[in-house]
Amino acid sequence: MRIATRLGIFGAVCHAAAPKLTQILLNTAFNMFPDSAAAQGKKGGEASTQLTPEQMAFAQLTQGIHW
Numbered sequence: 001m002r003i004a005t006r007l008g009i010f011g012a013v014c015h016a017a018a019p020k021l022t023q024i025l026l027n028t029a030f031n032m033f034p035d036s037a038a039a040q041g042k043k044g045g046e047a048s049t050q051l052t053p054e055q056m057a058f059a060q061l062t063q064g065i066h067w
Helices: 008-017 019-032 055-059
Strands: none
Touching: 008 019, 019 055
């Protein structure tokens, strides 16, 4: 028995077909979202940042993945 999401299967196929392009896309997606205040070493409350339309669209397309 195998449990896999459509996004995961799509990612595996893309990585098999064009690994360099897949890495470029994943790196771009990773860099699309800034580090949290905790990751930057800041103490205190969570910084409120406004998401750009690109970030919101990407988050909507990749639901279930935490950026």
